[in-house]
Amino acid sequence: MTVILDPTDEAVPVSRQITPRSGQVSGVVGLMDIRKPRGDVLLDELERLMGERMPDIEIRRYAKPTFTKPCPDDLRAQMKAECDFVIEGLAD
Amino acid sequence: MTEVPGFELQDLDGASHAFPSVRPTLLCFVKEDCATCNLAVPLVQAMHSAFGESVNIWMISQTRDGGLILKDRHGLTLPILEDTTLKTSFVFYFDIVPAIYWCPDGASAATMFEGFVKSEWQDLNTDISAALELAPAQIDWDSLPDWRPGCGSKHLDPDIHDRLQAEADDSPIRARKIEVASADDVAEFMFDQGFSDGLPLVPPTPERVMRMLSGTRRDAQEVIAQMPPNMGEATIEKVAINAVMAGCKPEYLPVVIAAIEAVCTDEFNIHGVMATTMGASPVLVVNGPIRERIGMNSGLGALGSGNRANATIGRAVRLAIRNIGGAKPGGTDRSTLGNPMKITMCFAEWEERSPWAPLHVERGFKAEDSVVTAFAMTSGPVNIVDQESRAPDEIAGSLALGLEALFLPKYHMMPVDTLLVVCPEHIDTLLKDGEYEKSRLRDRIQEVTKRPLRDMVADDVSGAGMTRDAAAKLSAEQLDKQVPKFASSDYIHMVVAGSDAGKFSSAFHGWVTGAMGSQSVSRKIEDI
Numbered sequence: 001m002t003v004i005l006d007p008t009d010e011a012v013p014v015s016r017q018i019t020p021r022s023g024q025v026s027g028v029v030g031l032m033d034i035r036k037p038r039g040d041v042l043l044d045e046l047e048r049l050m051g052e053r054m055p056d057i058e059i060r061r062y063a064k065p066t067f068t069k070p071c072p073d074d075l076r077a078q079m080k081a082e083c084d085f086v087i088e089g090l091a092d
Numbered sequence: 093m094t095e096v097p098g099f100e101l102q103d104l105d106g107a108s109h110a111f112p113s114v115r116p117t118l119l120c121f122v123k124e125d126c127a128t129c130n131l132a133v134p135l136v137q138a139m140h141s142a143f144g145e146s147v148n149i150w151m152i153s154q155t156r157d158g159g160l161i162l163k164d165r166h167g168l169t170l171p172i173l174e175d176t177t178l179k180t181s182f183v184f185y186f187d188i189v190p191a192i193y194w195c196p197d198g199a200s201a202a203t204m205f206e207g208f209v210k211s212e213w214q215d216l217n218t219d220i221s222a223a224l225e226l227a228p229a230q231i232d233w234d235s236l237p238d239w240r241p242g243c244g245s246k247h248l249d250p251d252i253h254d255r256l257q258a259e260a261d262d263s264p265i266r267a268r269k270i271e272v273a274s275a276d277d278v279a280e281f282m283f284d285q286g287f288s289d290g291l292p293l294v295p296p297t298p299e300r301v302m303r304m305l306s307g308t309r310r311d312a313q314e315v316i317a318q319m320p321p322n323m324g325e326a327t328i329e330k331v332a333i334n335a336v337m338a339g340c341k342p343e344y345l346p347v348v349i350a351a352i353e354a355v356c357t358d359e360f361n362i363h364g365v366m367a368t369t370m371g372a373s374p375v376l377v378v379n380g381p382i383r384e385r386i387g388m389n390s391g392l393g394a395l396g397s398g399n400r401a402n403a404t405i406g407r408a409v410r411l412a413i414r415n416i417g418g419a420k421p422g423g424t425d426r427s428t429l430g431n432p433m434k435i436t437m438c439f440a441e442w443e444e445r446s447p448w449a450p451l452h453v454e455r456g457f458k459a460e461d462s463v464v465t466a467f468a469m470t471s472g473p474v475n476i477v478d479q480e481s482r483a484p485d486e487i488a489g490s491l492a493l494g495l496e497a498l499f500l501p502k503y504h505m506m507p508v509d510t511l512l513v514v515c516p517e518h519i520d521t522l523l524k525d526g527e528y529e530k531s532r533l534r535d536r537i538q539e540v541t542k543r544p545l546r547d548m549v550a551d552d553v554s555g556a557g558m559t560r561d562a563a564a565k566l567s568a569e570q571l572d573k574q575v576p577k578f579a580s581s582d583y584i585h586m587v588v589a590g591s592d593a594g595k596f597s598s599a600f601h602g603w604v605t606g607a608m609g610s611q612s613v614s615r616k617i618e619d620i
Contacts, residue, residue, distance in 0.1 A: 002278050005296045006268040007287055007333045007415040009324025066608040068364030070320065 025054055027084035032071075033063040034089055046087065062086075093200040096193055097183040101152065101173040104159050109150060109173055112199035116223065117148040118216075119193040121181060124158030126243035128208045132190040133166050135213055135231055140170035142229035143220055148198075154181060154189070154246040181247040182256040188242035192216065196223050207242035251299055258298030264305060264312035265298055267329055282337070287415055289407065289435050293337040304332040307342030308349060308618060316349060317356035320363035322418035326352055330416050331408075338408035338436075343386050343620070344401055347464055348408045350615040351376050351438075354466040355409065359611040365468045365603065366419035371427035372603040372610070375469040375511060376406055376438035377587055379452035380462030382617055383440040390442035392591035395473045395513065395598060406438030433469065439589060445516050446588035447523055448530050455614045462617040467511050467585065468610035471498075472600030478518070479595045487521040488533050491597060492540035495584075496577055498601040502557050504541065504548055507579040509602030509612060515590035518597050534581035541577035545570065585612065 029050065031043045047059050062079055064071050079086055096119075100110045111117060120136045122129035133151065140149035152173045153159030159172040175181050184191070188206035194216055195201050203219060205212045214233060221228040247256060258265050272281050278295045282288055294300065305312055305328070312329040319326045328349065335348050355362040355374050365372045378388055389399035397403065419425045427434070443450040452463035476494030481487040491512060498510055514522075522528040549563040549571070550556060563571065578584060583605060590596070603610055 001274050002272045002295060003269050003298060004272060004278065004282070005265065005298060005301050005329075005333045006270055007296060007330065007337060007411070009319070009322060009326075009330065009416045009418070010268055011322060011324060066364075068368070068604055068609045069358075069361055070363055 025057055025085060028058045028060055028082060030060050030062055030079050030083035030086040032079065032086055032088035033061065034071075035064050035067040036089070039067075039089055042089070093197070093202055094204065096195065096199075096201050097180070099180040099183075101175060101180060103171045103173050104156065104163065107171075109148075109171060112195075113148055115146070115148050115198050116220075117150065117193075117195045117198050118143075118220065119150055119152060119191075119195070121152045121154065121175070121184070121186065121189050121191040121245070122158075122162065123154040123189050123243065123246050124161045126189055128240045128242045129190045130162075130165070131208055131236070131240055132213070133162055133168065135217075135229070137166060137168050137170055138229040138231050139217065139220065143224055143226060144170065146224050146226070147220065152180065154178060178247040178252055178256060179259075181245055182253075182260065186245055187248065189245050190242055191245070194219065208237070208240040210236055210238045254299035254302040255297075258302045263298075263302075264329065265301060266313060266327075267301075267333060269298070286420065287337065287411075289411060289414065291435070293411075294339050296333040296336040300336045301329070301332050304336050304340065304342050304345055305329065307332075307345035307620065309620065310349070310618065316353050319352075319356055319413065319417035320419070321367070321424040324416040324418060326356065326412060326416045331412055334412040334415055335404075335408040338411050339400065339404040340408050341386070341400070341404075344405050344408070346618040346620060347378060347382065347386070347401075347405050347462075348412070350617040351405065351409045351464045351466060352412055354464060354613040354615040355413070357613050359607075360466055360468065360613045361610045362413060362417070362419075363424075365610050366413060366417075366425050368470075368603060369426050369428045370470050370603060371429055371431050371434070372468045372470045373431065373433040373437065374406075374409060375433060375467045375472065375600050376409065377451055377465045377467070377511070378405075378438065378440045378462070378617075379443065379450045379465070380457075380617070381460060382462035383443075388440035390440035390445075390589045394439040394442070394589040395437075402438050402440070403436050406436030409438075410434060410436060431471070433472070437469075437472075441587040442516070442589050445519065445592075447519060447527070448586070448588070451585070451587050452614060454530075457614065457616065462619070463614050464617055465612060465614040467509060467600065467612045468603045468605075469509075469511065469600040470603045472511070473513060473598035474601065476597045476599060477595070478597075481521060482524070484522045484524055484528050485536060487518050488528070488536040489540045491518070491533070492537040492577070494597070495537060495599055496541050498577065498599070500554075500556055502548060502554055504543055504575045504577050505579045506577060507583065507605055509583050509585060509605045510578070511600040511602075512584060512586045513589050513598045513600075514586060515594060515597045516588065516592050517595045519588055521595075530586055531581075533586065534584045537584055538576035538578060538581050542574040545573045545575055548575070 033039050156174045191206045193201045194203040217228045282293050310328050315325050317326040386401045388401045457463045478490035548557040
């Protein structure tokens, strides 16, 4: 038998419950621009369509400082505090 | 009296013997293949015959098989304890066998010696007999030599010692131990676990990791970085494990540590560097005295294969990012094509062949500091070939034209780093008429690469560049404006490397440079 040492960070991901789905969209919906080129064009269109189809919801826009770096903690906390839903693109 | 460690060992018949003991005790550590031990063993047996009624006379063999051979060879009747794990030898920490401990109170030693000095053994015989008021053991002292050197204790064999240290109570090792069954192939196991970059790895056994940790004075549990994307804690120990897998020697470890500290800064932004579809990776340049000390290559083939330090330092950094940070191709590493720099890219600057201040001095360090500088690069090394130029400005012009390839020759005013590696023969041509400062070469690059803005507008040949709509809003005069390749000459970094023969320089091409992407970062390397 050979013993080797674990080269990884040994982190065990926390298993999280997915938020229950109510079947409808209400309250505040955040649209997060990760700052990839033309991401704003897509989100503008999404905001327009959602405004037409779901006039009762409030849409708020957010943007990361740069697509190259992880979302700052403060911005994540702000979205969590202000939004019921968030739509975010991951990449191009 | 000297305190000695306690133990519980079994003899060859499986009976347990514990120390400290209520009886006076003589301990003699031996190994079978040591000639001096074979000289001493009959003496210990004679003492057992003389004093064994009142005293524990225990021989401790460093292997079970050795104990059996000694018993047979010398007709021994004394208890032969076995220390096959060598853990008891390790905690006693003598250097030489035979090693003698006479403990009249059964717990601490009144007499300790190693090897064979006849007078010491005679004194031992006298002391025990006096303490017990018994006749001394009958030994033919005249037949024995005055002195014989002992042998190195088995627990000091390099492999065994490092394993024992890794397993000891005060071991710096905290990483999870993974037991690979003997039926499994360790190399295959590590591939299966996803530890590898695609090439075979050196198994990071505790003893190898112990040896790797000897390359730094820093605490094994010191956290040097929270490594993206998983924000894994990069401890010195975890870095050492990955350095073992990469094939590093312990003396390379300080370079690996400094490089990881550099790439895990917010400025360098290893998260973005690894994640981008463009396919970036750290390119590491090492400066200062450590280059020589650890045998790095800055000459022939510096950017290629064949030098262990160059190859394994870069690989260790990349393996750490993969295993500790969790950046894996197909996961958060989304590179469209990838590039070989994602396996390794590290080299040293040939400072002595350079007419310029070395890179680290240019960046504010002292010449005697050892420093690693990390650049986020997406392409390279891209050869720049010019075997004909004989005038300084001609060769400088060729280097400039070579750099136009960065991203796309059409693109200009690029706010993007480049790392130009100038080869010695091109340096010689640059210096033909006297000094040729880096600033002059940078200016020459900017001058030679100037093109009218209209060449950058999207057209039928290439849709890249300024949009036709944007160009339509500009006057003819504006479109005639000459723009250089780089938004500023500060984006042009230069070092010297390569063999004395060959007119081939090379360039690495950057990624998104600056606060929105990655900035090059230098870190001083720990002095050992």
